Amino acid sequence: MNTRFSLIPPSARRRAGMTLAACAALALGACSAPQKQPAPPAPPAVAAPKPAPAQPQAPAQAQQQAAVQALLERSDATLRMIDEDRMDAVWASLAPFVAGTRERGQFVAGLRSVRGGLGTVNGRSRAGVQGVRVGPESKMPPPGQYANVEYLSQLANGRRVIEKLSFRQEQDGWRFVGYETRNAQ
Structure with a gap:
């Protein structure tokens, strides 16, 4: 059972789908990459090499990590x-283009319906993050940088679902654009 409360019209989601497949995921190396096993120690007869001094992060990499951290904090x-x-508070966090396409009551009712259908959540963990670039040819959603954050959620009734929150990068940070759920495989 997939339940979607997306504030972006279906035709725009189909157009953006091609972009989704072509986009690289945001760098989450430290957060989601499996940890490598340490190398076995050097034989006793050979001295272990001294570790190389830490290289300062490139400004672009540090900026990207800061953007990912801000996204994860906003999503949580x-x-x-x-x-x-x-x-x-959710309404206040919407991207401006979304707030302009829905009445507040319609938005609240739709979101409550999707979330209410899950019932009690016993636990959840982040399952992934994906960056999405929407090009200048798009009218809806507007062009820009978007991201999806997925959570694997364990419900009180024993079901496992994926909750996906979508955001758009605005001048003042990441702004909410949609929420949907689907059964976990």
């Missing part, structure tokens, strides 16, 4: 607001 906070039914 938005999911808490949804869980706590703090719809005024």
